Amino acid sequence: MKKCELIRDRIADLFDGSLSPDQRGKLIAHIENCSDCSFYYREMSDLAGMIRSANRPVARKGFSESLVRKIRDSSRQEPSDPLQAMKEFPWKKVMRLAASLLLLSAVALAFILLTYRSPAIAAEKLINRSLLAMLDMKSVQMTFMIRTRELENIDFIDPNGNFIECRLWEAFGNPPKWRMEKAGRMVLMDGKNQYMATAGSGYVLKGGPECGFVNWMKIFLDPAKLLESEKEFARIHGADCRISDQDGRIILTIKAKALGNFSNTFAQNSSVVESDNTRTYTFSKATMFPESMEVTIEKGKERILVIRLEQIACNLPIPDSLLTFIPVKGIPVIPLVALDSINRNGIKDISSVEATRMFFDAISNHDEKLLGRLLPVEALSGGHALQAILKAYAGIRMVKMGKAFRSGLYPGDYVPYVLKLPSGDTAGGNLALRRDNSSHVWNVDGGY
Amino acid sequence: MSGDIQQFPQSACEFESFVTAGLEGFLRHAFSLLGNIEDAEDVVHDVILKIFRTRSELTGIARPLNYIHRMISNSCMDLIRRKGTRETFIRLSLKDPVHGFEEPVESSIIRKEEAIRVNTMLENLPMDQALVIRLRLMEDMSFTDIAEITSSPVTTVKSRFTYGMNKLRSGFHIKKEAYEEM
Numbered sequence: 001m002k003k004c005e006l007i008r009d010r011i012a013d014l015f016d017g018s019l020s021p022d023q024r025g026k027l028i029a030h031i032e033n034c035s036d037c038s039f040y041y042r043e044m045s046d047l048a049g050m051i052r053s054a055n056r057p058v059a060r061k062g063f064s065e066s067l068v069r070k071i072r073d074s075s076r077q078e079p080s081d082p083l084q085a086m087k088e089f090p091w092k093k094v095m096r097l098a099a100s101l102l103l104l105s106a107v108a109l110a111f112i113l114l115t116y117r118s119p120a121i122a123a124e125k126l127i128n129r130s131l132l133a134m135l136d137m138k139s140v141q142m143t144f145m146i147r148t149r150e151l152e153n154i155d156f157i158d159p160n161g162n163f164i165e166c167r168l169w170e171a172f173g174n175p176p177k178w179r180m181e182k183a184g185r186m187v188l189m190d191g192k193n194q195y196m197a198t199a200g201s202g203y204v205l206k207g208g209p210e211c212g213f214v215n216w217m218k219i220f221l222d223p224a225k226l227l228e229s230e231k232e233f234a235r236i237h238g239a240d241c242r243i244s245d246q247d248g249r250i251i252l253t254i255k256a257k258a259l260g261n262f263s264n265t266f267a268q269n270s271s272v273v274e275s276d277n278t279r280t281y282t283f284s285k286a287t288m289f290p291e292s293m294e295v296t297i298e299k300g301k302e303r304i305l306v307i308r309l310e311q312i313a314c315n316l317p318i319p320d321s322l323l324t325f326i327p328v329k330g331i332p333v334i335p336l337v338a339l340d341s342i343n344r345n346g347i348k349d350i351s352s353v354e355a356t357r358m359f360f361d362a363i364s365n366h367d368e369k370l371l372g373r374l375l376p377v378e379a380l381s382g383g384h385a386l387q388a389i390l391k392a393y394a395g396i397r398m399v400k401m402g403k404a405f406r407s408g409l410y411p412g413d414y415v416p417y418v419l420k421l422p423s424g425d426t427a428g429g430n431l432a433l434r435r436d437n438s439s440h441v442w443n444v445d446g447g448y
Numbered sequence: 449m450s451g452d453i454q455q456f457p458q459s460a461c462e463f464e465s466f467v468t469a470g471l472e473g474f475l476r477h478a479f480s481l482l483g484n485i486e487d488a489e490d491v492v493h494d495v496i497l498k499i500f501r502t503r504s505e506l507t508g509i510a511r512p513l514n515y516i517h518r519m520i521s522n523s524c525m526d527l528i529r530r531k532g533t534r535e536t537f538i539r540l541s542l543k544d545p546v547h548g549f550e551e552p553v554e555s556s557i558i559r560k561e562e563a564i565r566v567n568t569m570l571e572n573l574p575m576d577q578a579l580v581i582r583l584r585l586m587e588d589m590s591f592t593d594i595a596e597i598t599s600s601p602v603t604t605v606k607s608r609f610t611y612g613m614n615k616l617r618s619g620f621h622i623k624k625e626a627y628e629e630m
Contacts, residue, residue, distance in 0.1 A: 012606045012613075015584060016591045043617050050566050051585045051616075059475050063489050067471070068464055070493070071500050075460035128502050135494050 003030070004037050011041055015048060123234045123241035126252055126283070127227045133288040134224050139318050142168040142220065143311040147304070151184040151199065155215035157271060159297055159304045169318050170221055177323040178221055180214055187213040190325045195333070204327075207336040223290060223312075230254060230279070249291065252281045260408035266430060267408030269299045270448065272306065274408040289314070347373050347441050352404045352413035352433045355442035359431065360398040360417070363390060376443040395422030411436050412445060456503045456512045463503065467496050470513055473587050477517055480582045481524035481575065491523045517589075517597040521579075569619045577612030580605055 007030050013019050014027060031037045145163040148156050154166060170178035177191045184199040189209060196205045196213045207213060219226050233256065234241050240255040259273050269275045275297040282292045295307040327333060347355065355374060362370040371386055402416030412434025419427050432447040457463045471492070478488035499506065499516060509515045570578045579598070583589045591609070595602040 009610065012591075012610045015609070016606075018590060018592070044613055047566075047613060047616055048585050051570070051581060059472065059489060060485065063475075063493075064468060064471055067493055067496060068468065070497055071460060071464055071467070074497060074500055125505065128505065131501060132498055135498055 004034060007031070007034075007037050008040055011037075011044060014041070015044075122243055123252055123254065124231045126243055126250065127231045130283055130288045130290060131224055131227055134227075134290075134314075136315075137172060137223075138315050139171045140168075140223060141170075141311070141313045141316055141318065142309060144168070144220070145308045145310055146182070147306045148182070150182075153215065154180050154182055154185055154187060154213070155217040157306050159269070159299075159306055163308070168220060169322055171318055171323060175209055176221070179322055180217065188323070188325055190323060193325070195325050203332045203334045205336055206333050211336060227281075227290070230281075245285070248285045250283045250285055250288075252283070254279045254281075258408075262408055264405045264407040264414075266405070266414055266448075267410050269297065270408070272297060274410075275299065278303075348439075350442065352435075352442050353401055353415050355433055355444070356401055356415040356417060356431050357398065359444050360393075360396070360419070363393045364397060366390060374442070374444050376437065376445065393419075396420065399426060410434070412442075414447065456499070456506045456509060456515075458503060458507070460500075463500055466512070467500075470516070474516060474520055476586060477579075477583065478520050478524055480570075480579055480586075481521065482527065483571070487527060488524075491520060491527060495519045495523055511593075511596070514593055514596045517583075517593075518599070521597060566616075569616050572619075573612050573615060576600075577608045577615070580608040581612045581616075584609060 007027065010027060011031075014024070019027065031041050144166040146166050147158055147161045148164050148166075149158050149161050150164060152158075164182055166180065166182040168178065168180050170176055173191070175189075175191050177189060179186065179188045181187075186197045188195045188197075191209075193209060194207045194211045194213050196207070205213075212218075214221075219229065233239055234254060237256060237259070239257075242253045242255075244251045244253070255278050256276070258268055258275050258277075260267065262268055267274050272295055277298060278294075278296045280294045280296075281290055283289065284291050290312060292312070293307070293309040294305060297304045297306050347358065350358075358370060359374050361367070362374065368386060368390070371389065375386065375389075397420045399418040399420050401418075404413040404415045406412075407414060410432065412432060414430040414432055416430050417428060419429075421427055430447050432445045433442045434445050435442045437443060457466050474492045474496070475485075475488055478491045479485060482488050482491065495516065499519065506512075506515070570581065573581070576598070580591075580594055583594045583597070584591065589597075591602050591605045594600075595605045598605065600608075
């Protein structure tokens with residue numbers, strides 16, 4: 001190879017500034033004394049100058065702000081960082097005072113923390129990997145089997161009920177569009193409003209985008225958020241996390257203790273969070289994508305499977321018609337606010353015990369109007385709940401009531417009662433009432 | 449380029465400043481591979497959030513900026529593979545600046561024409577050569593950093609730069625005689 005060719009091969013280094021002054025000097029000396037190399041270098045320099053000043057793409061307006069907002073949102077969802085707080089503490093001063101003692105304490109503390117939290121940390125890492133795999137998710141479709149009752153709310157779980165299929169479709173976006181369905185009930189969010197239709201009802205109920213038609217089941221609308229919440233749960237509540245490897249799948253098992261303040265254990269074992277439970281997630285080892293999930297409630301030695309995610313598919317096309325609200329002729333759409341403005345006079349400022357008495361009186365007297373006032377608006381859609389209650393309790397008479405109590409995480413009261421049945425037998429139970437509604441009146445919410 | 453910050457900032461506030469400072473560069477990098485500002489924004493957005501969410505696991509990364517650029521390169525290549533095609537970004541015109549581009553730096557028509565020619569010719573280069581040239585000359589990255597980002601040896605990066613520049617040079621048909629007359 002000629003000297004000039006060798007020199008030209010090294011001219012790239014002149015654009016990098018990585019040469020030593022000596023090397024650079026030798027190169028420049030040759031270029032200055034060689035017309036061919038000089039010409040070559042000037043052409044390259046001109047070209048580089050043109051490229052440097054060529055048009056550059058710029059972000060669209062709002063891109064940077066949107067990204068910063070996402071970072072802040074993401075940050076808000078993170079649990080507070082104890083390490084950051086430690087960093088901000090004036091450790092140096094403390095160290096000067098008690099260096100050796102602190103060192104010993106720190107080592108001991110680190111050992112305890114690592115030993116205690118390592119399963120949670122492993123679970124967190126696993127979940128993080130799965131979250132990364134889910135970043136490109138544009139839509140999701142799921143099929144669940146849930147122990148519940150037909151016609152009940154979509155989020156209702158009955159550990160003694162049969163498995164009923166519940167399906168979910170969601171197109172992510174801002175706002176998202178989704179649909180949940182089970183036998184006899186459908187909730188649709190079309191991006192603007194939520195609509196709830198119940199089989200046999202005479203109308204469709206319409207609520208705002210954040211309305212609680214699917215209640216806690218909303219967590220399934222965002223698989224990433226579900227996993228994030230598991231991460232937080234493992235971290236905060238110190239759940240027992242185990243990770244195993246089976247046939248190309250990674251299985252994460254989270255054993256959690258019942259949450260809630262059980263001054264009375266009535267509500268214990270009545271829902272997932274108020275029961276000792278096990279949540280089992282299966283991830284594909286190849287893609288780290290979640291493949292299935294099961295929730296088991298544990299009552300003593302009894303283990304009851306209540307939720308089983310049977311299928312999850314991502315980024316499959318979802319027909320627009322499935323996520324669009326199409327009014328049906330003859331079936332009116334009633335805004336939730338209109339139903340909520342039902343005359344609540346006469347049931348405001350009363351105790352839950354008084355509301356219980358009114359409830360059973362309304363049944364005994366077949367007073368549909370009063371009964372309607374005591375039921376949550378969602379339950380009134382179609383009136384089937386009202387009729388079902390009147391039918392189930394037909395002929396009963398209230399014998400006595402106990403003192404109202406609270407239990408577990410339930411946001412309302414339970415009122416014990418004893419009824420005389422038409423057969424002459426007596427039966428007792430606890431009526432659940434809550435008043436966390438916009439009218440702040442007691443609504444009968446169920447009970448056992 | 450990667451000398452200032454030696455570790456991923458852990459607090460949201462510091463991370464935000466760190467990312468904002470390099471954002472235009474990340475975007476240009478993604479754009480040079482994808483040729484489309486919308487896709488480039490999507491890739492940069494996803495990469496940054498992905499890194500933010502896992503930053504506590506990235507404390508061992510010595511050169512965060514290079515790491516981000518490497519992730520951008522990989523994500524862009526994944527996207528190109530998924531889409532099976534790459535859009536061309538020769539959409540500049542003298543009359544109608546295209547959305548997503550800043551106005552040409554130089555105001556004279558000649559410089560505008562040159563800018564268009566440069567972008568057109570870069571677009572016609574093999575992608576790996578054009579990327580090295582853009583990162584070196586537009587982002588002022590060293591060959592060592594580019595090698596790290598593209599997971600290639602430094603010698604390969606230099607070769608790509610030289611080959612690419614030589615092709616651009618021939619394309620420009622700049623005659624030796626023109627210089628000799630000066």
